[in-house]
Amino acid sequence: MTIHVKNNIHWVGQRDWEVQDFHGTEYKMTKGTSYNSYLIREQKTVLIDTVDHRFSQQFIQNLEMEIDLNQIDYIVINHAEEDHSGALVALMAKIPNTPIYCTENAVDSIVGHHHHPEWNFNVVKTGDTLDIGNGKQLIFIEAPMLHWPDSMMTYQTGDAVLYSNDAFGQHYCDERLFNDEVDQTELMDQCLRYYSNILTPFSALVTAKIHEVLSFNVPVDMIATSHGIVWRDNPTQIIHQYLEWANDYQEDRITLFYDSMSNNTRMMADAIAQGIHDVDPSVAVKVFNVSRQDKNDILASIFRSKGILVGSSTMNNVMMPKVAGMLEEITGLRFKNKKAAAFGSFGWNGGAVDRIHTRLTDAGFETTYGMKTKWRPDGKAMRECREYGQHVAKQWALKDLSEPLKQNIVNREPLKADNSVESFTPATKSSASVAVTDSQKMLCTVCNWVYDPAIGEPNQDVAPGTTWSDVAEDFLCPECGIGKQVFQPIAGA
Numbered sequence: 001m002t003i004h005v006k007n008n009i010h011w012v013g014q015r016d017w018e019v020q021d022f023h024g025t026e027y028k029m030t031k032g033t034s035y036n037s038y039l040i041r042e043q044k045t046v047l048i049d050t051v052d053h054r055f056s057q058q059f060i061q062n063l064e065m066e067i068d069l070n071q072i073d074y075i076v077i078n079h080a081e082e083d084h085s086g087a088l089v090a091l092m093a094k095i096p097n098t099p100i101y102c103t104e105n106a107v108d109s110i111v112g113h114h115h116h117p118e119w120n121f122n123v124v125k126t127g128d129t130l131d132i133g134n135g136k137q138l139i140f141i142e143a144p145m146l147h148w149p150d151s152m153m154t155y156q157t158g159d160a161v162l163y164s165n166d167a168f169g170q171h172y173c174d175e176r177l178f179n180d181e182v183d184q185t186e187l188m189d190q191c192l193r194y195y196s197n198i199l200t201p202f203s204a205l206v207t208a209k210i211h212e213v214l215s216f217n218v219p220v221d222m223i224a225t226s227h228g229i230v231w232r233d234n235p236t237q238i239i240h241q242y243l244e245w246a247n248d249y250q251e252d253r254i255t256l257f258y259d260s261m262s263n264n265t266r267m268m269a270d271a272i273a274q275g276i277h278d279v280d281p282s283v284a285v286k287v288f289n290v291s292r293q294d295k296n297d298i299l300a301s302i303f304r305s306k307g308i309l310v311g312s313s314t315m316n317n318v319m320m321p322k323v324a325g326m327l328e329e330i331t332g333l334r335f336k337n338k339k340a341a342a343f344g345s346f347g348w349n350g351g352a353v354d355r356i357h358t359r360l361t362d363a364g365f366e367t368t369y370g371m372k373t374k375w376r377p378d379g380k381a382m383r384e385c386r387e388y389g390q391h392v393a394k395q396w397a398l399k400d401l402s403e404p405l406k407q408n409i410v411n412r413e414p415l416k417a418d419n420s421v422e423s424f425t426p427a428t429k430s431s432a433s434v435a436v437t438d439s440q441k442m443l444c445t446v447c448n449w450v451y452d453p454a455i456g457e458p459n460q461d462v463a464p465g466t467t468w469s470d471v472a473e474d475f476l477c478p479e480c481g482i483g484k485q486v487f488q489p490i491a492g493a
Contacts, residue, residue: 128140138157252284270481272371275388
């Protein structure tokens, strides 16, 4: 199957709806991917890239339905990774003498992958051209480390198409090929996920390469990527987005991720997150359990964040293994312009928090003091965690927080000096406090669990008929584990 791209250009690639892993198991694909190969038929016939090796025979079969393979004059390999050059062995078995145009590093990589040094390699450098007839040329642009040393882009004059390789792409599979045909929110989410997890370490190179391409002063009417969609509607939008992402990108967001043996560090994370919201309701706070949630989603959230909080129980005086693994990934991605801190629960010693702090500092984050809690946090410790979150929110604020906070849903006040919390009412109601009576039900504002005095809480020895004022101060919500300070009266209940 082929798809018409523009004039004499057709897509001859392969969709992969089932793939879930990339770079071993390091990148989880949530929307599949496509391996984009392009067939150009001018006076000369050119094939830009192939597909993943698992689809070699299907690729050859589809090509043979479209063209006599012997009519292919040139093969251009923008990138030697298996998802780009995987079908070369099957193709070259059919047309063994066809010239292959690629960078010098790509020759080394292709031979290393496929062990055919006898193939007809033609090494190109930035600015080299290849005449394909009808007044059109291919211009080659080396792009080392975007994201491999062998990478390059190819620009087609006349049609103003940039075959951009991995840049501007996304692991995203759809039956439609062009950017204006697909769900825009889904598309940009996948673009950010792709950039943050794969290209972030090379942001400085991204900026430099984009400015180099722009300096050629050539029109770009279409960007034909190696994965995902083809940008035909306002194609330069993704170029401008890349420039923004590459410029030490951050949003007004804080990401917390943790691992916990006995749920104690999770309780701390909940309280810290609530404390951040107390002081700055406008900041987006995202909380992840690194053992249970997609690490690529976590890394994308970190990329978007102004700061991160990393939590771990202490095990054998070190951090939990999955937290250590995530910190290794973060170090490799070399995030810029972000703050960080560590937190965690411990029993005999608190080595995890100290080690996390050191790793975050070594990874280039601007670090602040951490938070430790011994054993399972009680009501006092939970209040301290919440106060810690309030401190972090103030320290990391991107705006002046001295003005009264405008809250759209509920009005909450920060913790008072006596650790009490003002009651709240919905913003659309009167701001008067709801009186707490003997039969008053209380709502946990974190998880919406309801304390009913008629029932009590038998798991914490709170007998039926116990009024809220008689419930012990170290009471913890049985659902989320946070203390009494987050409970508020339910109006009319």
